[in-house]
Amino acid sequence: MLRKFLVGALCILAVVACSKTIDGVLKNTEALTFNLKKGTTTLPVGQWEAALKFPNKKEVKLEVTIPNQKKALEVSFKVPKGSPLPQENGSFELSSQLSGQPYDAAGSVNTTHVDSEEKWGWENCTYQAQREECYISGNQHVCRLVYYTVHGRQDVRYFDRHTTQVVHFNLMSPGNKVKNAGGFEGVEQYSNRVITHQGFCR
Numbered sequence: 001m002l003r004k005f006l007v008g009a010l011c012i013l014a015v016v017a018c019s020k021t022i023d024g025v026l027k028n029t030e031a032l033t034f035n036l037k038k039g040t041t042t043l044p045v046g047q048w049e050a051a052l053k054f055p056n057k058k059e060v061k062l063e064v065t066i067p068n069q070k071k072a073l074e075v076s077f078k079v080p081k082g083s084p085l086p087q088e089n090g091s092f093e094l095s096s097q098l099s100g101q102p103y104d105a106a107g108s109v110n111t112t113h114v115d116s117e118e119k120w121g122w123e124n125c126t127y128q129a130q131r132e133e134c135y136i137s138g139n140q141h142v143c144r145l146v147y148y149t150v151h152g153r154q155d156v157r158y159f160d161r162h163t164t165q166v167v168h169f170n171l172m173s174p175g176n177k178v179k180n181a182g183g184f185e186g187v188e189q190y191s192n193r194v195i196t197h198q199g200f201c202r
Contacts, residue, residue: 022167024186026050026064032171032182034075035101041073043182052169052186057084060094060105062169062184077101085109096174103181107169116160118196125154125201155199162191 025047032043043064053061057079064073077099079085085092086109094105129150134143169184 020054022052022165022186022188024050024052024167024184026062026182026184028171028182030181033102034073036075043073050184050186052167052184054085060085060169075101077105102174103171104174104176105169105171107167107184109165109167111163111165114162115194116162118157118159120155120157122153123156124151126151127201152201154201156195157197158193158195160191161194162189164189 026049027047028043028045031045033040034043043066049065051063053063055061058081060077060079062075062077064075066073077094079094080098083092083094088111089109091108092106096102096104099105126149128147130145130147132143133146134141136142165188167184167186167188169186170180171182172180
């Protein structure tokens with residue numbers, strides 16, 4: 001009998017790997033001028049709802065929500081090949097010469113996990129079974145194996161993992177690492193189940 005389990009997979013949500021967007025706040029103490037596909041735009045001094053997006057390993061996007069504007073300001077920073085951003089913990093730097101923006105960017109990712117005690121329970125599952133079906137075709141008696149899906153239950157042991165991820169993304173004028181022209185801080189919290197044992201599906 002061929003068995004196919006519905007496995008609960010652990011996905012440690014990381015900045016680049018799983019999580020695509022980190023919501024937060026951008027604070028800038030001076031007007032910021034960004035390069036867009038069609039010219040440039042300037043963001044006044046202020047505090048803004050913002051999000052940091054990671055569509056792929058080659059790009060980081062800073063999305064800023066501006067009141068009374070239907071479309072958010074979206075600024076793209078190129079990530080040089082061979083310089084991956086940290087996925088769980090670590091710091092990073094993007095120079096203005098390579099990022100495509102008139103600011104050096106530097107930041108950090110800090111991830112912490114808190115695990116619950118191990119628990120026991122049951123979950124639904126499926127597996128593939130086979131049976132022989134026979135029929136008459138002309139003067140012949142024909143038999144064949146047919147696969148079908150069986151729904152069952154299986155015992156599992158697991159624990160809940162609670163994750164908090166804090167991301168900083170600071171903007172500085174080229175060559176000036178002392179004062180930030182603007183800084184983004186985002187926090188994401190989520191929980192997922194980590195399965196440590198699965199019994200047979202039956």
